[in-house]
Amino acid sequence: MTQFPGRAGEAETQPCFALPDDLFSEAPVPPEAFIARIEQLGPWLPDDPALPPVGVAVSGGGDSLCLAWLARHWRKNLLAFVVDHGLRAESAEEARLTVRRLTAMGVPARLLTLTTLTKGPGIAERARQARYAVLAQACRKAGCLDLLLGHQADDQVETIRMRQEAGSGPDGLAGMGWVTALPDVRLVRPLLSVSRHALRNTLRQAGLAWVDDPSNQDTRAERVRVRHSLQEQDTRHTLWQTGVKAGAARMQRDAERAAVLARQVTLRPEGWACVGPDLPEPEILSGLIRCVGGLIYPPSPAAVARLQAAGQEATLSGVQLVRGQTGWFLVREAAAMAAPVRAEAGARWDNRFELRLPPAVSGEELWIGPAGLGLERKDRQGWPARFCATLPALWRGDRRVAVPHLGWCLEEGLNQAHFLFQPPVSVTGSGVYGWPERKVDQPHT
Structure with a gap:
């Protein structure tokens, strides 16, 4: 029987780097083992339908579908998000099939469709960023404070090997965090100590099918090539231990940098x-x-x-x-700022600012773009012109009508509009890396 490594209460004063023999076991995962691990990664809201649900990102593949199945044994108040990238002809039907499978196992699901992605250079990274952006937006709309992700142990060692080969610094060798705090949602990866095969065997034991994406076998992708090179059990264990040690050191450095x-x-x-x-x-x-x-x-x-x-x-x-x-x-x-985008409530611009717009404001020809030069000295609140040029502004057509950070406004209806500075990643790490040996008491963002 597969057990998650680490037990609550151990290594309170010193991190433990010992690895169990069954870290990459292929045995099915018992729901009770999953529940024991995910409880360590709280705090969690009570499992109450009157409160916001815990989000689950589900691609339809074996990892994320197994995550949803295990999470369903943990709590009822869940909401799955299925993203259709639209990059393959079959993706739309596969996404709808995944929604039906989730519904059948008692997990409500919402389908999120991306329409702007096109094939070409950097598609994997572009798709990843677009996926996280639409998932974060969906979590905000649903009020989800937490989003579960299906990354597993093989993903982790692949990530560490790729970062080694890229000459990553010590922070990068920590791999993916069990918990990553973004500005408005926590990303939680409760499967980081479970192998890919164990998750698929869990689904087989439960009589559940999943979707296999053929791109996961395309050796033109770096991750696929690295995956094929990591067949030796000893190599994977060594990489895992590298990540555990680097993760413990990273959290210590993060605390010092934050101070x-x-x-x-x-x-x-x-x-x-x-x-x-x-x-x-x-x-x-x-x-x-x-x-x-x-x-x-x-x-x-x-x-x-x-x-x-x-x-x-x-x-x-x-x-x-x-x-x-x-x-x-x-x-x-x-010169590096993003092009203007339509000004709608919740719109993000330059991957840093989110617009809060009063409902009564007319969005006709209203755009978000840089304030630019030309603001008078008296309107800049003592800041240099080149600083203020980078502020997000509202434009109606080619006319600048509001710079909310400066309280500068030419239209009465826009004086309640404002922008939140929400970069995608915090200055210092606010996640949990290495090996969580006890309950993680981290505030929600």
Whole structure:
């Protein structure tokens, strides 16, 4: 019988890196073992239909469908989200089939369809970002504070190997976190210690079928090539242990960096960071650049180290390092900002700002775009013109009508509109890596 590694109460003062013999077992997963693990990854809202559900991302494949089946044994108040990428002719029917399978097992499901993806270079990463964006939006609409993901042990060791080969820093070698806190939802991966084969055998034992995506066998993809190279059990165990040790160290570093940030750095709602008279260490500077730039991944460690050592104004990854009267600032690079998008309630722009728009506002010809230059000094609240040029503004046609962060507005109906600064990744890690040996008491975001 497959058991999840780690037991509550162990390693309270020192992380334990011992691995059980059955880490990559192919035996079916008992629901009670899943429940014991997921309870460690709380806190969770009570299983009450009057409260928001826990979200489950389900592609229809063996990993995520098994996650939904196991989660159904844990609680009733669930809501599955099935994303159809629209990249294969069969994907729409497979998504509808997955919704029917979820409904049959007692898990309500919503179908989310992507219409903007096109095949071509970088499709895997583009599809991943689009999937997470639509899932986060669906969670917001449904009030889900938590979203369960089906990443499993083989995914984890593949990720660690890929990051090793890419020369990733020590944070990257921690792999995926058991918990990752985004601005408005927690991503929870309760299957990270269960093998791919164990999950499929769990479904077979339950008499359930799943969808196999042929792209998972396409050796043109790096992950597929890495997967075929990791057949040796010892190699996978070694990579797993690398991730556990790196994860424990990462959480310690994250706590130390957070303390430095709290003392020295101010992250402004306008989307820029006041860094202070001295530049922080490269790892902290990297996190700030990622946050201000709305990036999913950090910039090159070597490039950040050179930037920090030079101590001069420069631009990196779409972010400007600027020296002001009170110290250093990180500000979005105007030329790197996103193109305008339609101004609708909940719309995201530049992967950093989310619009809150009063219901009575007319959306006709209303767009979100950069404020640009041309704001008078008296309207900039003491901020430099090049800072204010990067603020999100509302435009009606080609006429700037509101810059909510400055309280500047030409239309009365827009004076209640505002933007929330919500970058996709926090400055420091706020997740759980390595090996959760006890209940994780982390606040919801």
